[in-house]
Amino acid sequence: MASFTKRGKTWQYTVSRMVNGKSDPIRKGGYATKKEAQVAASEIESQLQKGITPHLKAEPFDRYFEEWLKVFKPNISGNTRARYLNSLETIKETFSGVPIQNITKRIYQAFLNEYAKTRSKETARKINTHIRACVRDAIDEGILHVDFTRGVVLTGAVPPKREEEKHLSLFESKRLLNHFKQPTALSHYLILLGLTSGLRFGELVGLTRKDFNFKTNELNVDKQWGYTKKMKQGFGPTKNEQSVRKIKLDGNTMKLFKELFNRSPDNIYGLVFFTQTSKYKVLCNTAVNKVLKKTLTNMNIQPISAHGLRHTHASILLYKRASIYYVSERLGHSDIETTNSYYAHIIKELRDQDDKIAISTFEELVG
Structure with a gap:
């Protein structure tokens, strides 16, 4: 039961409450009218009835x-x-x-x-x-009781990059992989692996030889390497805990890396993409992007960035009808919502195809 007291020009409410068998009332003042105090007190009583401890302290x-x-x-x-x-x-x-x-x-x-x-x-x-x-x-934490972000509408004035600029088609991907069937530079190996694994750039340059299991054709992803001034130098944790994963790779890719390891010297870090002359001791993202752009341009393919290889990997799997849950896990996304939001355009396209399959299937049954 709440009581109300006028203090000067404002009103204060007092809501009765027992904590551990002792009286511990909740008081708050500063309301211009008694009605405002009654509304506020009613909200506090409602929270107490639901077992919620009211959080009255303002949190900037x-x-x-x-x-x-x-x-x-x-x-x-x-x-x-x-x-x-x-x-x-x-x-x-x-x-x-x-x-x-x-x-x-x-x-x-x-x-x-x-x-x-x-x-x-x-x-x-x-x-x-x-x-x-x-x-x-x-x-x-009981600080808020309503999610003010729920159902908001997102807009944007600056046009995003076209999807075709972000990833390659299946045919273009096949051409690129064929082009690097006999890689001659370390950047070629990274581009090839970026496409066939879908790893983030930091995860790629953080790979060590021990991460390659040639018996099971598996790649262990449990760390990344700092390759920009914003990142912690050297080895660091993955983007999130879901990014720690093991992924299967095709035999051709694994064979190329096994041959690379057999004929090239190791380094003190065990890094696959180690570069002594680089500031960060690994292949530079900018340099890889330049190689990729030049290669694709020479092949009359719209250039993408190294990160676009990751989008290409995911897009191909989705178009090949791999489960969205599998793709999300393989990419190391924090949750399925992230995968859905990134590849909504593909999911919608596949859904349209599923609609046609459903309609034609039952038309045949009825006919």
């Missing part, structure tokens, strides 16, 4: 997100961490000092609309993903 969104990053994301890798820190800076610019409890769905949608005016839809999606994860943990 920027501070909460920063603390959340330290507590819930302590092991994220360099590039991923940099993206989260960019999100933090954006939150500081817009919501500095604003309690997370005061942010409504309307306020958040307005923020996303403004943010997307100078960015692509994909960029808007990334910051929304970061904030949504934070908000859901705030709900679990």
Whole structure:
């Protein structure tokens, strides 16, 4: 039962509560009218009835997100961490000092609309993903009771890259692999493996000879190597715990690497893509991109980046009807939602094909 007291020009509520057999009432004042105090008290009583401990302390969104990053994301890798820190800076610019409890769905949608005016839809999606994860943990902690990110609409003013610029077709992939059937440079091996494994660049340059199991044709992925100034130098953890995995490789790829190991010297790190002259001791992402661009251009194929090899790998598997769950696990995605969002265009195309199969199948049965 709540009681209400007028203190000067404002109203205060007191909600009765017992904690460990002792009276521990909840009080809060500063309401302009008694009605406002009654509404607030009613919400507190409703939470208590549901077994929820009310969180009355205002939590500035920027501070909460920063603390959340330290507590819930302590092991994220360099590039991923940099993206989260960019999100933090954006939150500081817009919501500095604003309690997370005061942010409504309307306020958040307005923020996303403004943010997307100078960015692509994909960029808007990334910051929304970061904030949504934070908000859901705030709900679990009892700080929030409503997910203000649920059902928001994502837009973007800057056109994203066309999908065909991000990955190769099946026919183009076959041509590229045939081109590198007899690789002559270390970058050729990396491009080949990037296409046949779908690994991230940091995972590729973090591979050691011990990660290749030539008896089972398996590749062990449990670390990455820092190849930019934003990343921790040397070996580091994978992007997330789901990225620790073992994947099967085709026999041709494994044979090429077995031959490479037999005829080339090892190094103190055991790295497959070790380069003594490189600042980071491994093949440079920029250099690999240049080799890949030149190769594809000479083949009259629209160039893609080294990361595009990963998209190509996933796209081919999906078009070949590999399970979305298998593809997600093979890529080391944190969850199935990530895979669905990245390859929604392919999934929709396959769904359209499934519709045609379903219709034709039952038309035949009826006929």
